[in-house]
Amino acid sequence: MHATPSIVKADSWKRLKTLVISAGLLSLAFANPVLAQEKMLRTLTVTGRGTEMVATTITQVRLGVEAQGKTANEVQQEVARRSNAVVNLLKSRQVDKLETTGINLSPTYQYDNGKQTLTGYAASNIVSFRIATPKAGVLLDDAVKAGASRIDGVSFVATDEAIAATQKAALREATQDAQAQADAVFSALSLSKGQIVSIQVNGASAPPPRPLEDVQSLRASVAPKAPSPVIGGEQEVQASVTLQISY
Incomplete structure (x- = not known):
């Protein structure tokens, strides 16, 4: 028994519609991730x-004691004596973050017509500390009187909380x-x-502490009579x- 032409045409049309719908769904399934990806790229x-x-309210200081003499033992003992006096002063003023940052002992020579002659020894002991800026000037002067002979650096910082x-x-x-x-x-x-x-x-x-310019070594014999003025400033903080x- 043979199917009539109308029935064959109907079946073919159903198959075609099913194929078209399936193809459309498949295309949509593939298109969605592409559209999603394009959307994610649109940024x-x-x-x-x-x-x-921020205002700087703390002064950070590096100062020390130096001495010269004929023998290493003599020079080292003199530096130790004066360093102890300076450290005791700093502790009595309750400075923060007090620590030794440098110890040095080296021979000194004189050169004459290409000839090197030992003349003695030089020694130094450097400490660093922090103190409230309004107290820094008086403390520096007192440290020089106690035996400090050099100020290697003064810089200004804000408190950690600030x-x-x-x-x-x-x-x-x-x-x-x-x-x-x-x-x-x-x-x-x-x-x-x-x-x-x-x-x-x-x-x-925040950038490193702002240094005070033109800080020179000081000697106890030339310590100023009036307190040294120490004035802080502001510290810049950047973010991105x-x-x-x-x-």
């Missing part, structure tokens, strides 16, 4: 920066700057701002934040 990356200033608070403020400023940049770009291109898909905190840091925003 804007901006980096914002923030800068805040720096931490300023770092947070700089990060907030950096984040707001990044968002403002993104808003400006989207507005100029008439694009709709989407979600933030990535946040990268590049860091908030990178945002990746979809559109």
Whole structure:
């Protein structure tokens, strides 16, 4: 028994519709990931920066004792005696982070017509410490009177608590700057701002302590009668934040 032409045509049409629908669903299944990937690639990356200033209230000092003499033992004992006096003074003033940063003993020579002659020895002992800036001037003068003969460096820093608070403020400023940049770009291109898909905190840091310029070695014999003026300033804290925003 043979099927009529109308029945054959109906079956063929059903098979064709099924094939077309299947092909459409398959195409959609493959297209969705592509569309999703394209959507993920449609992002804007901006980096914002923030800068805040914090008052420096701590003075960081490096000072020491140096001496010269005919014998190594003589010089070393003199440096030890004066160093103990200076350290005792610093401890009595309750300075912070007191530590020895350098000890040196070396021979000294005289050169005459290419001939080297030993003339004696030189020694030094260097310590570092921190103290509240308003107290630094008087302490430096008293340290020279106690036996310190050199000031190798004076720099100014803020307290750890003040720096931490300023770092947070700089990060907030950096984040707001990044968002403002993104808003400006989207507005100029008439694009709709989407979600933030990535946040990268590049860091908030304070530079090294600001040194006091023109610090020279001091001798007890030329210690000033009036307290040495020591005035701090401000310390800069920088931060940056990178945002990746979809559109």
